[in-house]
Amino acid sequence: MFSAAIGRTRYVVLIAVVAVLLVSFSLFIQGTVLAFSTLYNSWHDTILNGIESQRGILAIDFLEIVSTMLKAVVFYLIGVGLYSLFISPLNLTSALGVESLADLEQKIISVIIVILGVTFLEHFVQWKDPVETLYFAGSFALAGGALVFFQKVHSGQGSDLQQPEAKLRARRELFEHDDEQRHIEEEDVKRAEEATESKVEGKVQADAGAES
Secondary structure: OHHHHHHHHHHHHHHHHHHHHHHHHHHHHHHHHHHHHHHHHHHHHHHHHOHHHHOOHHHHHHHHHHHHHHHHHHHHHHHHHHHHHHOOOEHHHHHHOOOOHHHHHHHHHHHHHHHHHHHHHHHHHHOOOHHHHHHHHHHHHHHHHHHHHHHHHHOOOOOOOOOHHHHHHHHHHHHHOOOOEOOOOHHHHHHHHHHHHHHHHHHHHHHHHHHO
């Protein structure tokens, strides 16, 4: 009974899931409002003052919209990923290749790297202070390089159930049959066991070769 009670504490993650998804939805809505507002203002100024009035400004405004949407995607991935990992598996996360916390980290880091690139592009387009832009480039290069290095180090250390067949089946069930719930088949478990055994055998062989 105590073990069952401890196991059910996983539902406390629903608090984080709801909070993170609310943040994501809020960012999506704000990004949409910002997009409509930017489009309206840009066309209004273009009609009144000509296209020359939008040089350099329009790209920055649109990049800000892209950055807002990407931030919303990060929070959305965290929300649905936590729900699928702790509450109930989803075809959506399987189709995206998120089968473990390691997979979720990889996806989030990938989007963060894109956000860093978009943020730097905003400052580069403005080109107000070349020295400050250089500092931005250096800091973003260090941060992005560290994230890429982290991805390289942890690549291939994700889920054992991350097979292409499972992803394709999840996408078919999700997009063709409109089935959100993911069903773990017995063949998935067998493949995971085989993959785990292969990793263990490879590690043992590598250790043995190193000792010899």
